[in-house]
Amino acid sequence: MRSALSQIASLATFALVAAALALPGAVRAQELRLAMSSEPNSMDPHYHNLFSNINVSEHVFESLVKLDADSRIIPGLAESWRLVDPTTWELKLRKGVKFHDGSDLTAEDVAFSLDRPAQVPNSPGPFTLYTKQIVGKEIVDPQTIRLKTAAPYPLMLNDLTTIYIVSKKNVQGVASEDFATGKGMVGTGPFKFVAFKRGDRVELARNDAYWGGKPAWEKVTMRFIAADPTRIAALLSGDVDAIENVPTADLPKIRNNPNVSFFQKVSHRVIYFTLDQGRDQTPFVADKAGKPLDRNPFKDVRVRQAVDKAINRQAISERVMEGLSLPTANLVPAPMFGNNPALKVTPYDADGAKKLLADAGYPDGFALTIHGPNNRYVNDDQILQAVAQMLTRVGIQTKVEAMPLATFFPRANKKEFTMALVGWGAQTGEASSPLRSILATIDAEKGMGTVNYGFYSNPKMDALLAEALRTTDDGRREKLLQETVAVAVQDVGLVPIHHQFTTWATRKGFAYVPRTDERTYAWQFRPQ
Amino acid sequence: MLVFLLRRILQSIAVLLAMSLLVFVAVYAIGNPVDIMIPPDATEADRANTVRALGLDRPLWAQYALFLKGAVTGNLGRSFAFNVPAMELIFERMPATLELAIAAMLIGVLLGVPLGLWAGLKPDSLAGKSIMTISILGFSLPTFWVGLMLIMTFSVWLGWLPSSGRGPTTPLFGVPVSFLSVEGLRHLLMPAANLALFNLALIIRLTRAGTREAMLQDYVKFARAKGLPDRRVVGVHVLKNILIPIVTVIGLQFGSVIAFAIVTETVFAWPGMGKLIIDSINVLDRPVIVAYLLVIVALFILINLVVDLLYSVLDPRVRLAER
Numbered sequence: 018m019r020s021a022l023s024q025i026a027s028l029a030t031f032a033l034v035a036a037a038l039a040l041p042g043a044v045r046a047q048e049l050r051l052a053m054s055s056e057p058n059s060m061d062p063h064y065h066n067l068f069s070n071i072n073v074s075e076h077v078f079e080s081l082v083k084l085d086a087d088s089r090i091i092p093g094l095a096e097s098w099r100l101v102d103p104t105t106w107e108l109k110l111r112k113g114v115k116f117h118d119g120s121d122l123t124a125e126d127v128a129f130s131l132d133r134p135a136q137v138p139n140s141p142g143p144f145t146l147y148t149k150q151i152v153g154k155e156i157v158d159p160q161t162i163r164l165k166t167a168a169p170y171p172l173m174l175n176d177l178t179t180i181y182i183v184s185k186k187n188v189q190g191v192a193s194e195d196f197a198t199g200k201g202m203v204g205t206g207p208f209k210f211v212a213f214k215r216g217d218r219v220e221l222a223r224n225d226a227y228w229g230g231k232p233a234w235e236k237v238t239m240r241f242i243a244a245d246p247t248r249i250a251a252l253l254s255g256d257v258d259a260i261e262n263v264p265t266a267d268l269p270k271i272r273n274n275p276n277v278s279f280f281q282k283v284s285h286r287v288i289y290f291t292l293d294q295g296r297d298q299t300p301f302v303a304d305k306a307g308k309p310l311d312r313n314p315f316k317d318v319r320v321r322q323a324v325d326k327a328i329n330r331q332a333i334s335e336r337v338m339e340g341l342s343l344p345t346a347n348l349v350p351a352p353m354f355g356n357n358p359a360l361k362v363t364p365y366d367a368d369g370a371k372k373l374l375a376d377a378g379y380p381d382g383f384a385l386t387i388h389g390p391n392n393r394y395v396n397d398d399q400i401l402q403a404v405a406q407m408l409t410r411v412g413i414q415t416k417v418e419a420m421p422l423a424t425f426f427p428r429a430n431k432k433e434f435t436m437a438l439v440g441w442g443a444q445t446g447e448a449s450s451p452l453r454s455i456l457a458t459i460d461a462e463k464g465m466g467t468v469n470y471g472f473y474s475n476p477k478m479d480a481l482l483a484e485a486l487r488t489t490d491d492g493r494r495e496k497l498l499q500e501t502v503a504v505a506v507q508d509v510g511l512v513p514i515h516h517q518f519t520t521w522a523t524r525k526g527f528a529y530v531p532r533t534d535e536r537t538y539a540w541q542f543r544p545q
Numbered sequence: 546m547l548v549f550l551l552r553r554i555l556q557s558i559a560v561l562l563a564m565s566l567l568v569f570v571a572v573y574a575i576g577n578p579v580d581i582m583i584p585p586d587a588t589e590a591d592r593a594n595t596v597r598a599l600g601l602d603r604p605l606w607a608q609y610a611l612f613l614k615g616a617v618t619g620n621l622g623r624s625f626a627f628n629v630p631a632m633e634l635i636f637e638r639m640p641a642t643l644e645l646a647i648a649a650m651l652i653g654v655l656l657g658v659p660l661g662l663w664a665g666l667k668p669d670s671l672a673g674k675s676i677m678t679i680s681i682l683g684f685s686l687p688t689f690w691v692g693l694m695l696i697m698t699f700s701v702w703l704g705w706l707p708s709s710g711r712g713p714t715t716p717l718f719g720v721p722v723s724f725l726s727v728e729g730l731r732h733l734l735m736p737a738a739n740l741a742l743f744n745l746a747l748i749i750r751l752t753r754a755g756t757r758e759a760m761l762q763d764y765v766k767f768a769r770a771k772g773l774p775d776r777r778v779v780g781v782h783v784l785k786n787i788l789i790p791i792v793t794v795i796g797l798q799f800g801s802v803i804a805f806a807i808v809t810e811t812v813f814a815w816p817g818m819g820k821l822i823i824d825s826i827n828v829l830d831r832p833v834i835v836a837y838l839l840v841i842v843a844l845f846i847l848i849n850l851v852v853d854l855l856y857s858v859l860d861p862r863v864r865l866a867e868r
Contacts (some may be wrong), residue, residue, distance in 0.1 A: 052669050053781070056824070058626045058627045058628075059627065059628065064628065065582070066584045067582075067584075067625075126634070132624070138598065138628075139598050139599065139623065139625075139628045140595065140598070140628075141578070141579065141583060141595060141599070141625055141626060141628075142583040142584050142587065142595070143584050143587070143591060143594070143595065145591060146584065146586060146587055146591060167831050193628050194627070194628055194629045214816065215627075215634070215637060215638075216638065216816040216820055216821060216824075217710070217711065217816035218710075240710060240814070241814070242710075242814040243811070243814070243824075244811050244812055244814065245822075246696075246812075247693075247708065247811075247812055247813065250693075250696045250700060250701055250708045250709065251708045251709055251710075251814075252702075253701045253708075254696075254700035254701045254704060254707070254708040255704070256700070256707050256708045256709065256710070335590065353566055392827075402590075421827070422581060422827070423575060423576065423581055423826065423827050423828065423829050424575055424576060426576070426580045426581050427575065427576020427580040427581070427829075428575050428576065429580075429782045430577075441585075444584075444586075450586065453586065454585060454586040455723060461588070461589035461590075462589070464586075464587075464588030464589065464590075467585060467586055467587060467588060467589070470583045477610035
């Protein structure tokens with residue numbers, strides 16, 4: 018219902034944007050009103066590892082290590098760090114950092130904050146993924162903490178970017194749900210918490226004692242407007258100063274509107290197709306008469322290569338995405354850690370694809386149904402349609418079944434599909450995140466291949482990845498990761514399509530520093 | 546009367562039970578909410594922990610039994626996503642939806658009845674015909690489209706009204722309401738008008754049809770012959786007699802206005818129950834879905850009861866026990 022509604026609605030906005038004449042008023046000084054596209058379900062920064070929660074938490078709380086706009090690691094509350102021995106990290110806290118209540122940040126607070134994700138009850142998506150590597154903590158002095166891991170763990174810093182440091186004194190004993198009232202909302206971030214109205218808005222006020230650069234806004238209001246046309250209307254009518262996630266259908270109008278500034282940045286998210294190459298028989302392939310095939314064609318690398326060559330990524334980027342995607346053969350975009358610049362986008366080659374299919378024993382192709390969500394990624398259902406047509410052109414007669422994410426992901430996790438469109442955002446800012454989860458051989462115990470929907474398994478890739486995950490030297494690890502990506506992509510372990518762009522639009526007179534991690538931070542907006 | 550009420554209550558409980566069972570099975574069939582809410586790189590152990598924490602590892606019948614046990618004591622479970630009691634979430638949003646629905650109903654009745662009367666009394670006049678044309682539009686235009694056009698016209702073009710959201714609230718008997726301030730009314734006007742449109746059209750048509758029929762009745766002729774002024778003939782005799790179908794429809798429609806406020810709330814980013822249920826369906830937050838539907842069904846039952854009671858007040862010939 019929602020997707021049908023939003024589709025028709027986006028047609029209607031087209032008219033709406035076209036009709037927009039002028040935006041009233043000059044920039045209102047000191048106050049920034051933002052419209053976000055998804056709402057948080059809690060104010061507790063350790064409750065749910067959810068994009069919309071993190072987006073708000075980052076304003077009030079800070080992590081020890083942060084990601085810059087390009088998702089490279091920079092110091093946060095920790096001003097420096099070193100490896101004492103291969104399994105011990107020592108972090109020095111920034112001096113003079115104060116919580117919003119005026120108390121000093123100490124290593125005690127840090128230790129408490131790193132323990133807390135494991136103690137939050139009923140979390141639907143815990144942050145423990147990023148804290149469980151830490152097997153011991155040692156407070157050396159109020160400004161220094163040592164973290165121990167069981168084995169060498171080079172991703173420690175990446176993991177620490179996701180854990181927010183709270184004030185032990187204020188948060189101890191506070192239940193997750195009470196954060197909504199402001200209890201425990203005491204961080205060190207550039208903004209202080211003022212109010213949270215569930216489903217409606219979050220209000221923030223500037224933290225004048227902030228240790229870093231001072232934001233331009235005394236007051237920030239984040240409104241949550243999920244409907245695309247409504248979010249745009251709020252911008253055009255001047256009810257808000259900036260919005261995130263501009264719907265692609267409205268892009269040309271937004272770009273040409275002299276009263277609106279537009280910002281974009283390639284996202285850390287890769288959109289790709291998984292191919293079931295593990296099972297001997299796969300559910301959604303058949304011959305053209307509809308009889309199920311007795312073997313799984315995707316076990317043959319030539320068939321996978323044929324699919325790879327049959328997809329015209331340039332056309333998808335230009336026609337479906339309105340130019341807002343970067344065709345890719347990588348898992349993370351440049352300059353993120355682990356991007357392999359040697360991997361070139363597979364050129365569109367329909368004849369080559371047909372030849373490969375014939376060589377593999379399918380001169381007439383076969384019939385296939387592909388699946389994907391229709392309300393999760395930018396233009397996901399349209400990408401599915403485009404790819405289905407491209408595959409049909411080379412002889413793989415393809416049908417599309419798109420569904421809401423609430424139906425898609427439970428089915429995908431049961432590995433019901435043969436070929437499915439999925440996206441992966443490298444939240445911790447480096448390529449091992451997608452490699453571990455979507456390509457490594459499934460191993461529940463080690464937490465490998467948790468969303469490897471295609472049963473991809475390549476011992477050579479697994480070995481390279483394991484070595485990378487043991488290597489603490491950054492230069493060497495990046496080389497290893499690049500090599501791992503190359504092995505998986507050349508073997509067509511999955512079919513990468515593109516990195517989508519994240520978009521923002523503001524009223525004239527505002528500037529924004531767009532981010533690879535898709536997040537919207539109030540202090541990155543500046544009056545011009 | 547007492548028998549009537551008792552029977553009604555028993556019927557209602559049966560309906561509520563059937564409904565909750567249906568939703569339980571349906572949501573269970575769609576999938577596991579943990580698959581949607583947990584970050585995809587979570588390990589199998591984390592996933593199992595979360596499933597256990599939310600009680601989803603138990604068989605369906607056990608989950609349902611647990612729900613019934615809680616429901617008897619008024620506890621409909623905690624939201625999976627918000628980790629807050631589901632009823633608390635719903636009651637938190639209810640004032641916004643009720644405010645919107647009542648405003649829409651008021652617009653529908655206060656505009657619809659007079660316009661319908663006018664169209665019924667002067668069916669061949671230009672005004673009568675215009676009213677009917679507008680009512681056809683009200684029936685046939687989709688709500689979300691009208692909503693967007695309203696936003697475009699009054700917010701983007703003219704800049705008279707805020708494009709979306711609810712205005713500042715002030716507590717009235719402990720309930721946060723927004724219609725007491727000018728800013729709140731400005732926010733309320735467009736969504737309420739949008740939600741009212743369908744009912745406005747419906748009430749206009751019903752009133753008009755009733756009026757035209759009543760005007761031909763003997764009692765109207767008699768009243769006329771007696772020399773009563775028009776105002777009294779229409780305002781008392783006609784209006785009283787056509788009210789019964791209108792009250793029924795208003796009652797039933799009030800329930801649907803609350804339930805179908807979803808579309809208007811989505812278009813106008815109105816922080817009501819409709820937005821909550823859409824979000825909850827998207828993440829299969831079963832406790833909230835069940836609690837919301839139970840509340841809506843209970844509201845429908847209550848409204849029907851009130852309508853039946855009103856009948857007997859409006860028309861003394863109707864006796865409750867026979868129904």
